[in-house]
Amino acid sequence: MSDSHDLAVDRLPPGFNRLAGSNLAAQSAEQIALAAMPMVAVLTLHADASTASWLQVTLTLPFVLFAIPVGMLADRWPKRALMAGAEAVRALALFAVAGLLMAGRLNLAALGVLGFVAVCGTVVFSVAAPALVPSLVPAAMLARANGRIELARTIAFACGPAIGGALVGWTGSMAAFALAAALSAMAAALLAGVAAPESVARHAAHPLRDIAEGARFVFHHPLLRPVFITQFVFTMAFFMVIAIFVPYAAHRLNLSAQAIGLTLGMYGAGMVIGALLAARILARWRFGHVVATGPVCGLAGGVLLAATLWQPWPALAQAGFFLLGCGPILWVVSTTTLRQTVTPPTLLARVSAVNVMSYGARPIGAAMAAWLAAHAGAGACLLMAVAGFALQLLCILQSPAVRLVRQPRADDTSAGLEPA
DSSP states (O other): OHHHHHHHHHOOOHHHHHHHHHHHHHHHHHHHHHHHHHHIIIIISOOOHHHHHHHHHHHHHHHHHHHHHHHHHHTTSOHHHHHHHHHHHHHHHHHHHHHHHHHTOOOHHHHHHHHHHHHHHHHHHHHHHHHHGGGTSOGGGHHHHHHHHHHHHHHHHHHHHHHHHHHHHHTOHHHHHHHHHHHHHHHHHHHTTOOOOOOOOOOOSOHHHHHHHHHHHHHHOTTHHHHHHHHHHHHHHHHHHHHHHHHHHHHTSOOOHHHHHHHHHHHHHHHHHHHHHHHHHHHHSOHHHHHHHHHHHHHHHHHHHHHTTTSOOHHHHHHHHHHHHHHHHHHHHHHHHHHHHHSOGGGHHHHHHHHHHGGGHHHHHHHHHHHHHHHTOHHHHHHHHHHHHHHHHHHHHTSGGGGBSSOOBTTBTTTTBOOO
């Protein structure tokens, strides 16, 4: 009797489940496409490590350029409509890549432009989805709902690179992009069934005032500010690795396209394990300890990847990517829940956008990798990434966020802080 009662209490609303399904389709589309693009650039269009890194810069620029404007729009307009429109645009861009491949007309410039357009869809989804979740589930279920969202995302991270690598290696690149485009179209269709109460449109005096209000809230908040800084540094270090890993794996580790996809897929496998354990860990561990787990695992994973410079064993790279997925997914679930509980609903999309702006570290990390790869080789990129992972751990250990005993309430941001 009690088990069935608990199941009923813990059941998430149908509208949220459709959002989670849409998230799975959208994230799968993103991961398949993002895995296929550098493989096509390196294996088909013969890009070197520096060129592949500049492609990564192009694929990450939308987070810098559009996250804040999208956050402002998502606090004013229906979030579901914004997300569905963005997924439709991404589907069209990916279908265009597949068409150019079929016609034999794809080049690096076209791949970069269409990839840039496709990633714009990712930016909209990344900003709007976390701001939509609190309108679909009660506050007491936010951690569980965020865990479900991240589980869907982690499945995509686990399967997407492996599927992308397999399709590129076995059937050609066109099939990978066609599948990714179809998944984006499916994500847009699933969003049509998400019924969520939308906030009344606000009439702000000026868009810049809207943007400044969200940024001011984050950078003056004692818990959110160090979380942003830590995430920025982690993302920069991680994308130094991502930018050079495909050519590094192909030339240094002698991996095939399928093996590269499998290795990158270990990142997603770690995320799946972390997401499956997230609710149990959050229930048993101190909230601050869960927050710190991601940065700790980030440093450990970076060290394992750098170790392949001396021992070029694929297993070391796979273990490194696994840790980079497993620990940081606990970071995402815990810090997303933290952000949702301490932020007023009218600010949530803009605050979410500021968080997504930390992805602006992606082009910075990729550009640093491009420069280092050209002047000092891929090995220097891995060593610099280790330094970045060490720095992000120091950042979070200096913050009050790691001293939180429990999830804080919206009306008391210092509740649950362990004495210093």
